[in-house]
Protein backbone atom coordinates (compact mmCIF):
# COMPACT_ATOMS: atom_id res chain seq x y z
CA UNK A 686 0.00 0.00 0.00
CA UNK A 687 2.79 2.42 0.94
CA UNK A 688 6.38 1.92 -0.21
CA UNK A 689 9.07 4.39 0.83
CA UNK A 690 12.46 3.68 -0.78
CA UNK A 691 15.77 5.27 0.23
CA UNK A 692 14.10 8.53 1.13
CA UNK A 693 16.18 11.40 2.49
CA UNK A 694 15.38 15.05 3.01
CA UNK A 695 17.93 17.82 3.29
CA UNK A 696 16.33 21.22 3.88
CA UNK A 697 17.79 24.34 2.26
CA UNK A 698 19.63 25.16 5.50
CA UNK A 699 21.52 21.85 4.98
CA UNK A 700 19.62 20.19 7.81
CA UNK A 701 19.30 16.47 7.06
CA UNK A 702 15.88 15.82 8.57
CA UNK A 703 15.38 12.31 7.15
CA UNK A 704 18.24 9.97 6.35
CA UNK A 705 17.70 6.97 4.08
CA UNK A 706 14.28 5.81 5.18
CA UNK A 707 12.79 2.56 3.84
CA UNK A 708 9.28 1.49 4.71
CA UNK A 709 6.82 -1.02 3.32
CA UNK A 710 3.32 -0.95 4.69
CA UNK A 711 0.71 -3.52 3.78
CA UNK A 712 -3.01 -3.14 3.29
CA UNK A 713 -4.93 -3.59 6.54
CA UNK A 714 -2.08 -2.52 8.85
CA UNK A 715 -2.13 0.17 11.52
CA UNK A 716 1.37 1.64 11.76
CA UNK A 717 2.50 3.88 14.59
CA UNK A 718 5.29 6.31 13.72
CA UNK A 719 7.16 7.49 16.81
CA UNK A 720 10.32 9.42 17.58
CA UNK A 721 11.54 12.32 19.72
CA UNK A 722 10.76 15.95 18.82
CA UNK A 723 12.62 16.89 15.67
CA UNK A 724 13.26 13.24 14.69
CA UNK A 725 11.76 13.69 11.21
CA UNK A 726 8.18 12.40 11.54
CA UNK A 727 6.38 15.42 10.11
CA UNK A 728 9.02 15.76 7.38
CA UNK A 729 8.45 12.12 6.41
CA UNK A 730 4.68 12.53 6.41
CA UNK A 731 4.93 15.71 4.33
CA UNK A 732 7.01 13.80 1.76
CA UNK A 733 4.59 10.84 1.71
CA UNK A 734 1.68 13.21 1.13
CA UNK A 735 3.51 15.07 -1.64
CA UNK A 736 3.61 18.40 0.19
CA UNK A 737 7.40 18.55 -0.03
CA UNK A 738 9.74 16.64 -2.35
CA UNK A 739 12.37 14.23 -1.03
CA UNK A 740 15.98 15.13 -1.76
CA UNK A 741 16.52 11.47 -2.63
CA UNK A 742 14.35 8.39 -2.97
CA UNK A 743 10.87 7.48 -4.13
CA UNK A 744 7.45 7.02 -2.56
CA UNK A 745 4.61 4.93 -3.96
CA UNK A 746 1.06 4.80 -2.70
CA UNK A 747 -0.96 1.88 -4.02
CA UNK A 748 1.54 1.56 -6.87
CA UNK A 749 1.39 5.26 -7.81
CA UNK A 750 4.48 7.44 -7.51
CA UNK A 751 3.68 10.54 -5.46
CA UNK A 752 6.06 12.68 -7.57
CA UNK A 753 5.26 11.42 -11.05
CA UNK A 754 1.57 10.46 -10.71
CA UNK A 755 0.63 12.77 -7.89
CA UNK A 756 -3.11 13.12 -8.56
CA UNK A 757 -3.57 9.35 -8.95
CA UNK A 758 -1.49 8.73 -5.82
CA UNK A 759 -3.45 11.34 -3.87
CA UNK A 760 -6.77 9.65 -4.68
CA UNK A 761 -5.62 6.79 -2.46
CA UNK A 762 -5.14 8.63 0.79
CA UNK A 763 -6.43 11.36 3.04
CA UNK A 764 -4.39 13.27 5.58
CA UNK A 765 -4.96 15.05 8.88
CA UNK A 766 -1.98 17.39 9.50
CA UNK A 767 -0.61 18.35 12.91
CA UNK A 768 -1.24 22.09 12.53
CA UNK A 769 -4.09 22.36 10.08
CA UNK A 770 -5.10 25.57 8.41
CA UNK A 771 -8.74 25.46 7.54
CA UNK A 772 -11.07 27.98 5.84
CA UNK A 773 -12.95 28.85 8.99
CA UNK A 774 -15.43 31.36 7.60
CA UNK A 775 -17.49 28.53 6.11
CA UNK A 776 -19.88 26.16 7.85
CA UNK A 777 -18.73 22.70 8.96
CA UNK A 778 -21.13 21.04 6.52
CA UNK A 779 -19.76 23.12 3.61
CA UNK A 780 -16.22 22.02 4.46
CA UNK A 781 -17.29 18.35 4.45
CA UNK A 782 -19.15 18.75 1.15
CA UNK A 783 -16.07 20.40 -0.35
CA UNK A 784 -13.93 17.39 0.65
CA UNK A 785 -16.60 15.02 -0.66
CA UNK A 786 -16.60 16.92 -4.00
CA UNK A 787 -12.78 16.72 -4.21
CA UNK A 788 -12.83 12.97 -3.70
CA UNK A 789 -15.93 12.51 -5.90
CA UNK A 790 -17.96 10.87 -3.13
CA UNK A 791 -21.53 10.28 -4.34
CA UNK A 792 -24.44 11.92 -2.54
CA UNK A 793 -25.68 8.77 -0.78
CA UNK A 794 -22.26 7.79 0.56
CA UNK A 795 -21.41 11.33 1.63
CA UNK A 796 -24.67 11.72 3.58
CA UNK A 797 -24.13 8.37 5.33
CA UNK A 798 -20.47 8.98 6.05
CA UNK A 799 -20.93 12.56 7.25
CA UNK A 800 -23.67 11.43 9.58
CA UNK A 801 -21.71 8.40 10.81
CA UNK A 802 -18.52 10.24 11.73
CA UNK A 803 -19.89 13.57 12.90
CA UNK A 804 -22.46 11.82 15.11
CA UNK A 805 -19.72 9.56 16.51
CA UNK A 806 -17.66 12.65 17.35
CA UNK A 807 -20.70 14.62 18.64
CA UNK A 808 -20.27 17.49 16.18
CA UNK A 809 -23.28 16.70 13.98
CA UNK A 810 -25.40 19.43 15.57
CA UNK A 811 -22.66 22.02 14.99
CA UNK A 812 -22.32 21.43 11.24
CA UNK A 813 -24.59 24.38 10.45
CA UNK A 814 -22.30 26.78 12.32
CA UNK A 815 -19.22 28.47 10.87
CA UNK A 816 -15.97 26.73 11.73
CA UNK A 817 -14.55 29.82 13.48
CA UNK A 818 -17.08 29.17 16.28
CA UNK A 819 -15.70 25.65 16.88
CA UNK A 820 -13.36 24.75 19.75
CA UNK A 821 -9.91 23.36 18.91
CA UNK A 822 -11.09 19.78 19.48
CA UNK A 823 -14.23 20.31 17.39
CA UNK A 824 -12.09 21.54 14.47
CA UNK A 825 -9.84 18.50 14.84
CA UNK A 826 -12.88 16.19 14.78
CA UNK A 827 -14.27 17.98 11.72
CA UNK A 828 -10.96 17.46 9.91
CA UNK A 829 -10.86 13.80 10.91
CA UNK A 830 -14.47 13.32 9.76
CA UNK A 831 -13.61 14.95 6.44
CA UNK A 832 -10.60 12.68 6.00
CA UNK A 833 -12.68 9.59 6.72
CA UNK A 834 -15.67 10.32 4.56
CA UNK A 835 -14.09 9.28 1.21
CA UNK A 836 -13.24 5.93 2.87
CA UNK A 837 -9.55 6.25 1.84
CA UNK A 838 -7.34 3.26 1.16
CA UNK A 839 -4.68 4.91 3.32
CA UNK A 840 -5.49 7.21 6.23
CA UNK A 841 -2.51 9.34 7.34
CA UNK A 842 -2.52 11.39 10.53
CA UNK A 843 0.19 13.53 12.15
CA UNK A 844 -0.28 13.54 15.94
CA UNK A 845 -4.05 13.08 15.79
CA UNK A 846 -4.58 12.68 19.54
CA UNK A 847 -3.41 16.23 20.35
CA UNK A 848 -6.41 18.24 21.53
CA UNK A 849 -8.84 15.34 21.65
CA UNK A 850 -10.59 14.62 24.95
CA UNK A 851 -10.45 11.00 26.21
CA UNK A 852 -13.91 10.18 24.76
CA UNK A 853 -12.95 11.49 21.33
CA UNK A 854 -9.55 9.76 21.43
CA UNK A 855 -11.31 6.46 22.18
CA UNK A 856 -13.71 7.01 19.27
CA UNK A 857 -10.79 7.73 16.94
CA UNK A 858 -8.99 4.55 18.07
CA UNK A 859 -12.15 2.50 17.43
CA UNK A 860 -12.55 4.11 14.00
CA UNK A 861 -8.91 3.32 13.12
CA UNK A 862 -9.44 -0.34 14.08
CA UNK A 863 -12.68 -0.53 12.11
CA UNK A 864 -11.00 1.10 9.10
CA UNK A 865 -8.32 -1.60 9.07
CA UNK A 866 -10.80 -4.43 9.59
CA UNK A 867 -12.47 -3.25 6.37
CA UNK A 868 -9.12 -3.49 4.54
CA UNK A 869 -7.97 0.12 4.96
CA UNK A 870 -4.50 1.12 6.15
CA UNK A 871 -3.62 3.66 8.83
CA UNK A 872 -0.28 5.44 9.28
CA UNK A 873 -0.04 7.91 12.14
CA UNK A 874 2.59 9.66 14.20
CA UNK A 875 2.13 10.06 17.93
CA UNK A 876 3.86 10.80 21.19
CA UNK A 877 1.18 8.89 23.06
CA UNK A 878 2.98 5.57 23.40
CA UNK A 879 0.12 3.78 25.18
CA UNK A 880 -2.08 4.39 22.14
CA UNK A 881 0.62 3.14 19.79
CA UNK A 882 1.24 0.10 22.00
CA UNK A 883 -2.45 -0.84 22.12
CA UNK A 884 -3.45 -0.08 18.58
CA UNK A 885 -0.65 -0.75 16.12
CA UNK A 886 0.30 -3.88 14.21
CA UNK A 887 3.77 -2.47 13.66
CA UNK A 888 5.77 0.41 15.05
CA UNK A 889 8.34 2.54 13.24
CA UNK A 890 10.81 4.40 15.46
CA UNK A 891 12.77 7.28 13.94
CA UNK A 892 15.65 9.00 15.70
CA UNK A 893 17.64 11.93 14.29
CA UNK A 894 16.15 11.19 10.86
CA UNK A 895 17.17 7.54 10.88
CA UNK A 896 14.78 4.61 11.19
CA UNK A 897 15.99 2.59 14.17
CA UNK A 898 13.14 0.06 14.37
CA UNK A 899 10.30 -1.09 12.12
CA UNK A 900 8.65 -4.17 13.49
CA UNK A 901 5.84 -5.67 15.52
CA UNK A 902 5.77 -4.72 19.15
CA UNK A 903 6.60 -8.32 20.14
CA UNK A 904 9.74 -8.28 17.99
CA UNK A 905 10.78 -4.84 19.20
CA UNK A 906 10.36 -6.01 22.78
CA UNK A 907 12.42 -9.15 22.02
CA UNK A 908 10.54 -11.12 24.68
CA UNK A 909 11.46 -8.63 27.42
CA UNK A 910 8.67 -7.44 29.70
CA UNK A 911 9.55 -3.77 29.10
CA UNK A 912 6.84 -1.37 27.98
CA UNK A 913 7.09 0.49 24.68
CA UNK A 914 7.82 3.63 26.70
CA UNK A 915 10.83 1.98 28.39
CA UNK A 916 12.14 0.65 25.08
CA UNK A 917 11.61 4.00 23.36
CA UNK A 918 13.43 5.91 26.11
CA UNK A 919 16.35 3.50 25.96
CA UNK A 920 16.64 3.46 22.16
CA UNK A 921 16.40 7.22 21.74
CA UNK A 922 18.31 8.50 24.74
CA UNK A 923 21.03 11.08 24.15
CA UNK A 924 24.50 9.78 24.70
Ligand SMILES: Nc1ncnc2c1ncn2[C@@H]1O[C@H](COP(=O)(O)OP(=O)(O)OP(=O)(O)O)[C@@H](O)[C@H]1O
Nearest residue numbers: 696698700702720721722723724725726727728729
Ligand atom coordinates in the same frame (compact mmCIF):
# COMPACT_ATOMS: atom_id res chain seq x y z
N1 LIG B 1 11.17 23.83 6.76
C1 LIG B 1 12.25 23.44 7.44
N2 LIG B 1 13.46 23.98 7.20
C2 LIG B 1 14.57 23.59 7.86
N3 LIG B 1 14.58 22.62 8.81
C3 LIG B 1 13.39 22.04 9.09
C4 LIG B 1 12.18 22.42 8.45
N4 LIG B 1 11.17 21.65 8.94
C5 LIG B 1 11.74 20.85 9.85
N5 LIG B 1 13.06 21.08 9.95
C6 LIG B 1 14.01 20.38 10.83
O1 LIG B 1 13.96 19.01 10.49
C7 LIG B 1 14.03 18.21 11.65
C8 LIG B 1 12.83 17.28 11.69
O2 LIG B 1 11.65 18.04 11.92
P1 LIG B 1 10.21 17.37 11.92
O3 LIG B 1 9.21 18.49 12.00
O4 LIG B 1 10.09 16.45 10.79
O5 LIG B 1 10.25 16.56 13.30
P2 LIG B 1 9.12 15.73 14.07
O6 LIG B 1 9.64 14.36 14.28
O7 LIG B 1 7.82 15.88 13.38
O8 LIG B 1 9.09 16.48 15.50
P3 LIG B 1 7.89 16.78 16.51
O9 LIG B 1 7.73 15.54 17.34
O10 LIG B 1 8.42 17.92 17.34
O11 LIG B 1 6.67 17.13 15.72
C9 LIG B 1 14.12 19.15 12.84
O12 LIG B 1 15.50 19.29 13.19
C10 LIG B 1 13.60 20.46 12.29
O13 LIG B 1 14.22 21.56 12.91
Ligand SMILES: [Mg+2]
Nearest residue numbers: 726727728767
Ligand atom coordinates in the same frame (compact mmCIF):
# COMPACT_ATOMS: atom_id res chain seq x y z
MG1 LIG C 1 6.00 16.68 13.92
